[in-house]
Amino acid sequence: MGSAVIGLATSVVGSATSQRFLHRWATVADIPVISAIMDAAISELQRDYLTTAQIAASRELMGLDTRLIDDRTYLVIEIQAVGETSREIVGCGGWSKRKTLFGGNHTSGRDAALLDPARDAAPVRAMYTRPDWARQGIGRLVIELCETAAREAGFSRTQLMATLSGEPLYLACGYRPRERLDVDTSADITVPMIRMEKAI
């Protein structure tokens, strides 16, 4: 995929659900908007799955990894109203060629070592949809784009660490659970997560 605005998503993935959205690689200038979307999604879209205390604790395990932006493997999904030239970011997510499987800049246990596409699964990372745009196909579009990019980079498998909020999306996109974990946080509250994989 190109480095500037990529254009209508249909040019890459051809999915009917994607026709409303534009996508491009994120830049550092997008960080304030991306952070606001992550904050809102963490607070609102996990309510059906976690307690209030778990949602607060989950922030330690979630959020923006700016290395993905530096690597140009982090996408923003935008809308552009008919007749308007300005665009609005409504979702984000990415993939990685590095070992870290989940979490933001602040999450412990990170490893920036490069993966071997011939042997390793590429992580799908940091998927967030602005709550007022949930269930409109943004998450599915991001996954399709990430899988296409990972495949083009030589990977034949992807994996991710799903939140409970993310699990239905990943199941719908063909990911299979491999391991269920209760991840410890510094608040002494565990957060359930699921490692999932897919052949791409």
Ligand SMILES: CC(C)(COP(=O)(O)OP(=O)(O)OC[C@H]1O[C@@H](n2cnc3c(N)ncnc32)[C@H](O)[C@@H]1OP(=O)(O)O)[C@@H](O)C(=O)NCCC(=O)NCCS
């Ligand atoms: C997970 C998340 C990114 C999903 O984004 P989304 O844009 O709403 O997902 P989509 O609209 O592409 O969903 C595609 C399909 O996934 C499934 N799905 C997604 N969210 C679902 C939900 N809450 N309940 C049931 N199924 C769901 C459905 O099959 C859906 O298709 P449908 O709407 O036609 O039934 C979003 O809920 C979110 O930001 N959650 C909070 C942050 C988070 O936990 N991120 C995941 C980190 S691993």
